[in-house]
Amino acid sequence: MLSSNQKRRLTSVQIIVFSYVTLILVSGVILWLPLFHNQGVSLSFIDALFTAASAISVTGLTVITIHEVFNQWGILFLTLLFQVGGIGIMTLGTFIWMLMGKQIGLEQRIWIATDHNRSTLSGLVNLMRNILVMALIIELIGTVLLGAHFLIAGYYTDWYEAFYHGYFASVSAFTNAGFDLHGNSMLDYTHDYVFQLTVMLLIICGAIGFPVLVELRTYFSYRRAKARFTFSLFTKITTLTFFSLVVAGAVLIYVFERQHFLLDKTWHESLFYSLFHSVSSRSGGLSTMDISLFSTPTLFMLSAMMFIGASPSSVGGGIRTTTFFVLIATVFANMRGYKDVKVFGRELVDEDIMRSFVVFFIAIVLVFMAVILLVWLEDLPFQHILFEVCSAFGTTGLSTGVTAHLGTPGKLILIITMMIGRVGIINLLLFLKRDDRIVRYHHPKERIIIGQ
Template sequence: MRPAKKSIRLSPSQVLVLGMLAVIWTGAFLLSLPISSQEGTRLPLIDALFMATSAACVTGLVTVDTGTYFSIFGQIVLMILMQIGGLGFMTMSTLFALMLRKRISLRDRLVLQQALNQNDMSGLVRLVRKIILYSFVIETVGALLLAIRWSFDMSVGRAVYFGIFHSVSIFNNAGFDLFGEFRSFTLHVNDPIVNLVGITLTILGGIGFIVMADLIEWPERKQLSLHSKVVLTTSAFLIAAGTVVVFVFEFTNSSTLQPLSWSGKILASLYQGVTPRSGGTATLDIASMRQATQFFIVILMFIGAAPGSTGGGIKVTTFAVLIGAMVAMLRGKEDIVMFRNRLAKDRIHKAITLTLFGIGTVAIITMLLSALEDRHFLMILFEVTSAFATCGLSMGLTPGLSELGKVIITVTMFVGRLGPVTLAFALQPKPEKELYRYPEGQITIG
């Protein structure tokens, strides 16, 4: 009798990591083909891998200019990678399974639960349907509005194409643009339609699909979940803080806000207050901002968007829990209470873990790049944080990186998109049940 072959059992975290790697390498191969460039030349593998990772991880950092280097084929590859990266490859896989009327297995649901950052498996398939529907409707409306606006500046066909590309890019918080010369949306700093559509798409992509579903169902239920309340209030606070900081510090900056009208100043401040939430596009030149503004944007990028969204960062709920823990400690309270709900201890532990992982990752990568690249420290910190938080805002460092620097930023984007904790779970051996607990000890804090 032949011994039975051992089947390799991958954990949900390992499936996510390997699936993402497969998407990235496929995209890198396609982007390296001569058909992907306008001049018919091959993009070096390191640059193709960087661009594919940036698109699949919905970051937006680029080593070559998207609008002038890539052909229509290459740009479409990037757009598909952005869509897969924003919604998650498991969401896309589930969509195809539903279209083919295939049964979603328990194992697929476990991976989906991990990918969508859900606490349980109930309603996962229903949530995937909502994600696909909301994304299609929002991106279609965004593309239509942008196409109508740009049809006054270019041919209708080109306007439609630009509308679709940028709607997908902004909603998925990817930050890619086709305007050339690494200018992002700076040509449209005074355009109210482009600004308002971009702001709306970034916010909708950043608050997450769970919150969107809650808001859509609110007229019937007349109630929002605790998660939605925390996301909406914290997001509103961060957007307001970002807008005020940009307005105050850049008001007299001749390279950013000073030349603009009052309405232009307010619109530009609001856009720059929203986009660090992992949006990636900008209507002002980030490199020309004052250092105080740049550092505050670093903080906003690190916090990022909401869980279950197309954005990155440690997430606004993590930030809210940390602030709640600090307030509770200062007030001498044992529990963290938000909207008359007490938070479980494991939520606090997870928030602390994610934050420390994030700070550690950014610190280590910043030190490495500081040793490799002869650039200003704040510029390096800005770029590393942008890569980790999958934001895509840049002070212009990325195109001039060394080969090793590009590899380091590529890994940083990958780690930031999947999350350090997911990678840790994917790499760790199968956990064993603890048979005993150590006695409790006391240490002095503070």
């Protein structure tokens, strides 16, 4: 156990990381207990730990079939883990803290800011309250819509079963957890476009970022009051990049697959196959087909999409959409001879530009290392291993089906990758960072040759 002095020396990032690690370990033990299993089912601890890590990181990669292993109590516990992982451990912690009548102090506010990658401490408690309320409202609406659809469409005749499956699908989609109760993701709804549209909207609401949702709600309240409202640069960049990637992904899936998987499909089947999996590759992890049937170019493209991931302060992982935007904007500004990066009438801060390139580089190194280790340890196709690693890092959960065939070392590698994807590269760097040192001198500067 840590002494009180050692506890005080822990940074907010270290506290957050240790909280998630502890939660994964405890949840793995709980899911390992026979109390949460169907009768006669046994589950190894490594598989229980993998399931807990996948649920808390809201990834959706699985090495088991959920409904065959867990009973209803186990499944409900999984949905609780989706909430903790998706909304954030500090959001739920803040809510519980307020219910107990406790005051949210400076230390707790720093933890919240760290968990949600916020640079300021002002308005954090209201933000957490708004996030929780909006999340519960969206999930409730999703549960009602999907439950009613299951009844009307005849998937289930019993209202409890219909809304039970509607609840699970709604929470899994909004938190981008990517889990399902059928063992084949969403293959049972391949031609159900109402269901697919509802799920896509839930995935987008979770992946686009909580600050965007809060600003959107503020915008509509300003409109009702007939007041002027200006969206932040963050929201403009996030929204533009997010939907540009969705459109680009759908177009590329169609182009790559029109002579392959989509060859014998109708126009509306091709549209929904392309659009659904483009949206799901942001961080959702649900699929309406066997992903392994996609051609190699599509698998590589989706790997890149999952590597980019969702928006900051959302339920998703990856390097995040804003990082990708800053990289592209910086490259184009440099190509045009500008030293500063200007977007939407604003100039990006040099520190944010540097952070984006650091995040990109570290993410590439981590994914590269994970792929090399898995290629060395497992006798599996390279493109499938790359796909699974990017899916884990982006906390997406799309799978070609090879995760279930991994050995214990391979599962541990993906657990670490999912954890890093959930916590974020910046927090990982801050976790490893030493105390700032005072530099009392500088060396002479000298130019070197770059890129030629």
